[in-house]
Amino acid sequence: MASPHDRLRALGIELPAAPPPAANYVPTRSVPIGEGRSLVYVAGQIPRKADGGMYTGRVPSQVSIEEAKSAARACGVAILAQLEAAGGLERVEQIAQVIGFVNCEAGFGQQPEVVNGCSDLLVEVLGDAGRHTRAAVGANALPRDVTVEIAAVAILRT
Amino acid sequence: MASPHDRLRALGIELPAAPPPAANYVPTRSVPIGEGRSLVYVAGQIPRKADGGMYTGRVPSQVSIEEAKSAARACGVAILAQLEAAGGLERVEQIAQVIGFVNCEAGFGQQPEVVNGCSDLLVEVLGDAGRHTRAAVGANALPRDVTVEIAAVAILRT
Amino acid sequence: MASPHDRLRALGIELPAAPPPAANYVPTRSVPIGEGRSLVYVAGQIPRKADGGMYTGRVPSQVSIEEAKSAARACGVAILAQLEAAGGLERVEQIAQVIGFVNCEAGFGQQPEVVNGCSDLLVEVLGDAGRHTRAAVGANALPRDVTVEIAAVAILRT
Numbered sequence: 001m002a003s004p005h006d007r008l009r010a011l012g013i014e015l016p017a018a019p020p021p022a023a024n025y026v027p028t029r030s031v032p033i034g035e036g037r038s039l040v041y042v043a044g045q046i047p048r049k050a051d052g053g054m055y056t057g058r059v060p061s062q063v064s065i066e067e068a069k070s071a072a073r074a075c076g077v078a079i080l081a082q083l084e085a086a087g088g089l090e091r092v093e094q095i096a097q098v099i100g101f102v103n104c105e106a107g108f109g110q111q112p113e114v115v116n117g118c119s120d121l122l123v124e125v126l127g128d129a130g131r132h133t134r135a136a137v138g139a140n141a142l143p144r145d146v147t148v149e150i151a152a153v154a155i156l157r158t
Numbered sequence: 159m160a161s162p163h164d165r166l167r168a169l170g171i172e173l174p175a176a177p178p179p180a181a182n183y184v185p186t187r188s189v190p191i192g193e194g195r196s197l198v199y200v201a202g203q204i205p206r207k208a209d210g211g212m213y214t215g216r217v218p219s220q221v222s223i224e225e226a227k228s229a230a231r232a233c234g235v236a237i238l239a240q241l242e243a244a245g246g247l248e249r250v251e252q253i254a255q256v257i258g259f260v261n262c263e264a265g266f267g268q269q270p271e272v273v274n275g276c277s278d279l280l281v282e283v284l285g286d287a288g289r290h291t292r293a294a295v296g297a298n299a300l301p302r303d304v305t306v307e308i309a310a311v312a313i314l315r316t
Numbered sequence: 317m318a319s320p321h322d323r324l325r326a327l328g329i330e331l332p333a334a335p336p337p338a339a340n341y342v343p344t345r346s347v348p349i350g351e352g353r354s355l356v357y358v359a360g361q362i363p364r365k366a367d368g369g370m371y372t373g374r375v376p377s378q379v380s381i382e383e384a385k386s387a388a389r390a391c392g393v394a395i396l397a398q399l400e401a402a403g404g405l406e407r408v409e410q411i412a413q414v415i416g417f418v419n420c421e422a423g424f425g426q427q428p429e430v431v432n433g434c435s436d437l438l439v440e441v442l443g444d445a446g447r448h449t450r451a452a453v454g455a456n457a458l459p460r461d462v463t464v465e466i467a468a469v470a471i472l473r474t
Contacts, residue, residue: 023428024435025450029412031471034192034350041413041469044451058422096187097199099257099309099415101453102299106216109303112181119182134183135202135309137259138299140422141454151415151451153199155189192350254345255357257415257467260457264374267461270339277340292341293360293467295417296457311357313347 004089007125018085019078028086038158042082044151047074056145059104068147072117075150087156095132097153101139111136118150162247165283176243177236186244196316200240202309205232214303217262226305230275233308245314253290255311259297269294276308320405323441334401335394344402354474358398360467363390372461375420384463388433391466403472411438411448413469417455427452434466
């Protein structure tokens with residue numbers, strides 16, 4: 001069976017170094033819950049482009065749904081990078097929860113399509129372990145005007 | 159003592175089948191935490207009407223606070239349906255956390271009254287086990303323009 | 317080493333009584349996770365002033381970033397008061413997660429600076445135990461028009 005790192009290679013994705021937090025907080029926190037497992041909280045990740053810039057702007061007036069979906073996928077890459085740093089992708093037992101915030105206009109209703117950019121990636125890379133519960137909601141504003149911000153909670157074997 | 163199912167009957171509520179997720183995610187994820195208990199994450203639930211349609215629109219310009227409260231109650235019914243499918247309502251030890259997002263105009267400040275539609279139901283059906291911590295916030299947009307979306311975390315005996 | 321209460325004194329902060337919830341929910345819920353530790357969910361805290369009023373209004377049109385940061389710090393004081401009531405600050409092993417919602421105009425992007433008001437306080441009072449993962453997002457509306465609402469999850473030794 002392909003490992004998460006095999007799958008990343010097959011997808012042509014190179015995990016970046018785990019992005020440092022933008023302010024006075026930490027990117028992950030691990031909570032042992034017994035039987036060699038930990039609950040790992042991942043801070044809200046913002047969407048970085050390969051060139052170091054960010055995906056910014058509101059959907060759909062400034063950014064298309066497809067671009068926003070790419071932004072959500074970039075948030076997913078950052079979540080994977082954080083989990084790699086927190087213990088390793090091969091130790092992910094499940095992604096328990098994903099909360100996705102989409103920078104959008106009032107009345108926009110396609111947050112699910114946008115956040116699928118992250119959800120699809122997590123399943124492509126982690127298989128069944130990547131399937132998660134999710135809340136996807138709109139926000140009238142996000143840090144640095146990024147298009148998407150996504151936080152997660154995962155279970156890792158330690 | 160009345161069971162959760164007795165209370166549902168007394169309230170005239172028939173639990174629907176657990177709603178399937180609207181996108182690439184799962185409705186619940188269970189995390190064993192020892193001593194026969196699990197942390198159960200419930201995906202953001204949206205408010206379905208008995209006729210299969212949804213409660214949509216923004217508070218208070220398009221939807222009244224009372225209607226929005228009914229929408230929040232419908233989200234609560236969906237949360238209960240998910241917990242029933244995840245192990246059974248009689249196994250709910252506590253609802254640990256509820257996060258409610260209310261689709262509203264800028265400046266609207268009665269999210270607590272709206273989300274009480276869900277909170278009241280959880281306590282009516284589950285008694286003390288249904289009492290939860292809560293965050294209730296506004297959102298300028300929600301999936302499919304629904305009026306309320308509510309996610310939860312519960313503890314179940316397994 | 318200074319205790320959390322020593323640090324509060326040094327900062328001139330007197331913890332208020334744990335604020336009661338504004339609606340049908342509870343301020344904290346504790347979930348035992350083994351080895352004498354509990355996961356403690358803290359309901360979304362709103363920013364009270366010393367005079368009992370609240371910090372209200374939107375950033376940056378009605379409230380400056382500095383004022384909003386003070387509001388976030390007040391939310392942090394309320395989180396500490398809740399943790400004191402839930403078991404005691406000296407038992408906090410870590411703050412696992414903070415979710416901060418900032419009442420703001422569309423396009424505002426300095427939620428991190430605002431929510432730092434809470435994050436800085438948690439670290440000042442709890443030291444390393446206060447370092448947390450964080451999501452900071454914008455909201456077009458919050459309960460009672462408060463400027464900031466912050467929920468948290470902590471680990472306490474029991």
